[in-house]
Amino acid sequence: MKNSTDTPAGPRDWSPEEFRAAGRELVDWVARYLENVEELPVLSRVKPGDIRRALPRSAPAEGEPFSALLRDLDQVVLPGVTHWNHPCFFAYFGITASAPGILGELAAAALNTNAMLWRTSPSTTELEQVVLDWLREMIGLPEGLFGILTDTASVSTLCALAAAREAVPGLDVRTAGLSGAGRLRLYTSTQAHSSVEKAAITLGLGLAGVRKIETDEAYRMLPAALAEAVREDRASGWIPFAVSATVGTTSTTSVDPVEELAQICRRESLWLHVDAAYAGSAAILPEYRWCMAGCQHADSLVTNPHKWLFTPIDASALYTRHPEVLRRAFHLVPDYLQSSEEAVNLMDYGVQLGRRFRAIKLWWVLRAFGVEGLRKRLREHCRLGRLFASWIDGDEGFQRMAPVPFSVVCFRATWPGLDDAQLDQRNQDLLERVNAGGRVYLSHTRLRGTYVLRLAVGNLRTEERHVRLAWDVLQAERGRVA
Amino acid sequence: MKNSTDTPAGPRDWSPEEFRAAGRELVDWVARYLENVEELPVLSRVKPGDIRRALPRSAPAEGEPFSALLRDLDQVVLPGVTHWNHPCFFAYFGITASAPGILGELAAAALNTNAMLWRTSPSTTELEQVVLDWLREMIGLPEGLFGILTDTASVSTLCALAAAREAVPGLDVRTAGLSGAGRLRLYTSTQAHSSVEKAAITLGLGLAGVRKIETDEAYRMLPAALAEAVREDRASGWIPFAVSATVGTTSTTSVDPVEELAQICRRESLWLHVDAAYAGSAAILPEYRWCMAGCQHADSLVTNPHKWLFTPIDASALYTRHPEVLRRAFHLVPDYLQSSEEAVNLMDYGVQLGRRFRAIKLWWVLRAFGVEGLRKRLREHCRLGRLFASWIDGDEGFQRMAPVPFSVVCFRATWPGLDDAQLDQRNQDLLERVNAGGRVYLSHTRLRGTYVLRLAVGNLRTEERHVRLAWDVLQAERGRVA
Numbered sequence: 031m032k033n034s035t036d037t038p039a040g041p042r043d044w045s046p047e048e049f050r051a052a053g054r055e056l057v058d059w060v061a062r063y064l065e066n067v068e069e070l071p072v073l074s075r076v077k078p079g080d081i082r083r084a085l086p087r088s089a090p091a092e093g094e095p096f097s098a099l100l101r102d103l104d105q106v107v108l109p110g111v112t113h114w115n116h117p118c119f120f121a122y123f124g125i126t127a128s129a130p131g132i133l134g135e136l137a138a139a140a141l142n143t144n145a146m147l148w149r150t151s152p153s154t155t156e157l158e159q160v161v162l163d164w165l166r167e168m169i170g171l172p173e174g175l176f177g178i179l180t181d182t183a184s185v186s187t188l189c190a191l192a193a194a195r196e197a198v199p200g201l202d203v204r205t206a207g208l209s210g211a212g213r214l215r216l217y218t219s220t221q222a223h224s225s226v227e228k229a230a231i232t233l234g235l236g237l238a239g240v241r242k243i244e245t246d247e248a249y250r251m252l253p254a255a256l257a258e259a260v261r262e263d264r265a266s267g268w269i270p271f272a273v274s275a276t277v278g279t280t281s282t283t284s285v286d287p288v289e290e291l292a293q294i295c296r297r298e299s300l301w302l303h304v305d306a307a308y309a310g311s312a313a314i315l316p317e318y319r320w321c322m323a324g325c326q327h328a329d330s331l332v333t334n335p336h337k338w339l340f341t342p343i344d345a346s347a348l349y350t351r352h353p354e355v356l357r358r359a360f361h362l363v364p365d366y367l368q369s370s371e372e373a374v375n376l377m378d379y380g381v382q383l384g385r386r387f388r389a390i391k392l393w394w395v396l397r398a399f400g401v402e403g404l405r406k407r408l409r410e411h412c413r414l415g416r417l418f419a420s421w422i423d424g425d426e427g428f429q430r431m432a433p434v435p436f437s438v439v440c441f442r443a444t445w446p447g448l449d450d451a452q453l454d455q456r457n458q459d460l461l462e463r464v465n466a467g468g469r470v471y472l473s474h475t476r477l478r479g480t481y482v483l484r485l486a487v488g489n490l491r492t493e494e495r496h497v498r499l500a501w502d503v504l505q506a507e508r509g510r511v512a
Numbered sequence: 513m514k515n516s517t518d519t520p521a522g523p524r525d526w527s528p529e530e531f532r533a534a535g536r537e538l539v540d541w542v543a544r545y546l547e548n549v550e551e552l553p554v555l556s557r558v559k560p561g562d563i564r565r566a567l568p569r570s571a572p573a574e575g576e577p578f579s580a581l582l583r584d585l586d587q588v589v590l591p592g593v594t595h596w597n598h599p600c601f602f603a604y605f606g607i608t609a610s611a612p613g614i615l616g617e618l619a620a621a622a623l624n625t626n627a628m629l630w631r632t633s634p635s636t637t638e639l640e641q642v643v644l645d646w647l648r649e650m651i652g653l654p655e656g657l658f659g660i661l662t663d664t665a666s667v668s669t670l671c672a673l674a675a676a677r678e679a680v681p682g683l684d685v686r687t688a689g690l691s692g693a694g695r696l697r698l699y700t701s702t703q704a705h706s707s708v709e710k711a712a713i714t715l716g717l718g719l720a721g722v723r724k725i726e727t728d729e730a731y732r733m734l735p736a737a738l739a740e741a742v743r744e745d746r747a748s749g750w751i752p753f754a755v756s757a758t759v760g761t762t763s764t765t766s767v768d769p770v771e772e773l774a775q776i777c778r779r780e781s782l783w784l785h786v787d788a789a790y791a792g793s794a795a796i797l798p799e800y801r802w803c804m805a806g807c808q809h810a811d812s813l814v815t816n817p818h819k820w821l822f823t824p825i826d827a828s829a830l831y832t833r834h835p836e837v838l839r840r841a842f843h844l845v846p847d848y849l850q851s852s853e854e855a856v857n858l859m860d861y862g863v864q865l866g867r868r869f870r871a872i873k874l875w876w877v878l879r880a881f882g883v884e885g886l887r888k889r890l891r892e893h894c895r896l897g898r899l900f901a902s903w904i905d906g907d908e909g910f911q912r913m914a915p916v917p918f919s920v921v922c923f924r925a926t927w928p929g930l931d932d933a934q935l936d937q938r939n940q941d942l943l944e945r946v947n948a949g950g951r952v953y954l955s956h957t958r959l960r961g962t963y964v965l966r967l968a969v970g971n972l973r974t975e976e977r978h979v980r981l982a983w984d985v986l987q988a989e990r991g992r993v994a
Contacts, residue, residue, distance in 0.1 A: 057535030110635030127624030142609030153592030207718025234716020236689025
């Protein structure tokens with residue numbers, strides 16, 4: 031590319047012809063990658079430092095041709111990629127770069143808008159609000175909610191809890207900070223995602239500001255325990271201010287009894303936040319709509335299209351019934367950002383000033399697959415989860431460790447005569463062997479201290495034969511660990 | 513696309529052929545868009561609500577073909593886009609979707625890795641660290657700094673100040689929160705970006721926790737005023753803990769005297785954060801390296817490749833000499849995220865757990881243009897800024913309002929016999945007329961209360977003729993406002 035782009039007026043970008051040629055080459059590369067990803071090891075086999083050592087220590091002085099960039103994508107980057115696109119990626123929660131989502135990111139990168147203010151790209155702001163309204167309707171939340179896209183659930187929850195903190199009467203944390211304030215406390219279950227605690231640290235509440243509530247046998251928050259904790263805390267001088275309920279916990283995808291929690295929140299004047307990052311997507315299925323029961327009372331709720339709606343990372347949807355509180359928590363308009371329109375300026379509703387065009391990819395995913403198309407895909411994932419659970423249940427060498435509300439199965443291998451500590455070690459060994467094979471990738475968790483394997487179905491490319499392969503590998507490796 | 517993707521095994525993604533065809537079509541669309549963006553109005557002309565009304569109220573039930581998506585990108589989205597890619601975009605700070613940067617985003621979206629842990633995509637973690645090390649060297653920062661990519665400077669500054677808060681001796685904010693703590697205070701100039709105040713609100717310090725220090729005639733923080741403020745605050749019970757200096761302020765791109773501020777910070781044991789979001793990029797030019805003087809002492813520093821290094825939004829680089837403090841401020845490892853490698857897990861160093869593959873686009877921009885190529889481009893932008901300033905200086909109808917250290921010019925139109933309030937109003941009218949024309953887009957600020965116009969050169973596609981056009985439009989409209 032080098033000097034051809036150094037025009038008399040000064041060096042510029044690639045010419046349209048150069049962009050077209052490179053773009054087509056990359057589109058072909060991506061098509062081939064997606065077609066063949068199944069043949070690559072799911073979990074990268076490099077060692078720490080391998081990739082770093084394969085790269086030069088400094089940026090090149092002169093420009094390089096696109097062919098060199100693409101070559102290194104293949105030769106240097108790819109061996110160090112753990113393939114979240116692989117149909118046998120069963121770890122954590124599956125995510126997918128679907129074709130329309132990938133192309134949506136290409137369009138967003140090309141337009142490169144920064145929607146800090148409405149006027150700095152009206153389409154970016156308004157499409158975001160419309161698409162979030164589509165999604166709201168799809169998952170059965172009430173009309174009139176305010177929606178905003180953030181990058182991750184961690185940031186959505188941080189913003190939601192910042193609004194909850196701002197809503198505490200008589201505090202004025204925005205101006206005065208927390209130094210002179212009483213000790214605020216928020217409640218979440220022992221199964222809640224770590225982002226709730228991280229938000230508490232960031233917001234200046236500290237880990238002490240989070241009280242974890244016990245769960246029932248299916249890992250759902252116990253409303254009575256919450257009510258008791260709030261009572262106790264008030265008596266000992268804490269200021270309870272928020273509850274973070276979970277619809278689809280990270281370990282077992284359990285669904286907290288949001289309806290009952292909402293009643294407690296109403297009675298105690300607590301802000302109810304719901305983390306539905308994973309399972310919110312399931313609510314597009316009529317037969318799974320039950321999981322959102324009570325969420326109509328939530329003061330804020332997060333669900334992540336980049337998790338189980340085939341939208342490339344990052345895209346997290348934050349909804350709230352109180353946009354004015356969220357705005358009070360965050361808006362700051364310096365002179366250089368004053369604007370005159372009567373319109374929503376999304377920079378006022380969160381931590382970030384810069385906001386890229388995340389709505390396009392979600393818009394394209396929803397339109398390309400359609401609501402019915404998405405339902406079919408999610409329904410199939412839930413079927414595959416249940417199918418795998420039935421194999422576990424039917425095999426004496428394995429034990430299911432939690433209910434399977436959606437598409438995630440918690441289980442362990444068993445061997446007669448071993449105690450829990452020995453079983454933990456054996457299962458750890460088993461997981462290591464399974465993942466080292468490179469054909470499937472599972473992750474683990476602990477439930478009430480016990481080491482548990484987790485198989486999560488969530489990638490668009492996963493079919494029954496892939497789940498079957500995971501089962502075959504597990505059975506074979508179980509025999510070798512013993 | 514519809515039913516062709518509904519295989520017997522269940523509905524899947526588009527076929528490779530479908531992806532290829534759609535991808536090529538979109539690449540062509542982008543090439544045409546970038547080629548012709550100059551002919552579109554820079555500032556969108558739609559009214560609030562126009563885009564929303566042009567969109568359906570619900571997601572479609574059935575999938576739609578890619579042609580429909582692309583049609584609406586043209587017909588619905590594009591009229592509502594304010595074109596940050598336009599060579600006559602002179603508002604705020606210019607940003608650019610360069611060809612290699614756009615394609616880097618396409619590659620990242622396709623790989624769709626989530627580098628929360630090293631093992632969940634080693635390449636994503638290690639390439640990020642290598643490319644940030646390249647950039648560190650390019651802007652003259654010392655070896656051994658820890659670098660991490662975040663989405664925006666707002667988040668980088670939030671994380672940096674969270675680390676500064678964590679570093680306060682005897683506080684243990686991570687565990688205990690701020691409730692029982694003394695009143696923490698951080699210092700920044702009256703010209704600092706609003707993200708510093710937003711971080712203070714988020715972190716629970718409140719606006720009261722930020723003391724703004726006066727600036728000199730060139731809008732640079734006054735070290736003596738800082739020293740005096742710290743002294744005063746200690747005497748009245750505040751706990752000074754951090755200074756946020758700016759290299760390239762938002763209004764006038766002024767450079768705080770970081771060397772002197774660093775001395776005060778050392779003496780007073782304050783964390784020194786430097787916001788070099790815009791001007792850090794200029795330091796790749798030997799003749800502008802002066803702007804980083806003193807930054808080798810910074811405890812943390814942010815610079816944004818998505819601002820003036822032709823990398824699509826979002827990409828902000830955060831550097832720190834104290835990764836262990838940043839990690840202490842943020843790390844939380846729940847059972848489901850335990851991993852055994854001796855490697856850096858980037859989720860431990862910031863608010864966000866999910867981390868997309870932002871490094872590819874920056875890697876490709878640095879390699880495609882090369883350091884020398886980037887220098888030529890930035891040098892040209894600075895030349896254009898000085899050129900425009902010289903036109904302002906040579907015209908009796910205009911007045912320059914601040915020095916021009918880089919590529920941003922602050923100025924106003926003048927008319928004989930008007931007082932400051934009248935001049936403010938006239939300049940406001942002038943800016944509205946200029947921007948309504950759609951050929952150029954400038955923004956404004958206030959300097960010591962005075963309304964000031966701002967012309968910022970920063971887009972890769974901007975040539976001398978575009979700056980000349982802005983000047984012609986300004987002169988013509990000045991005549992019409994009078």
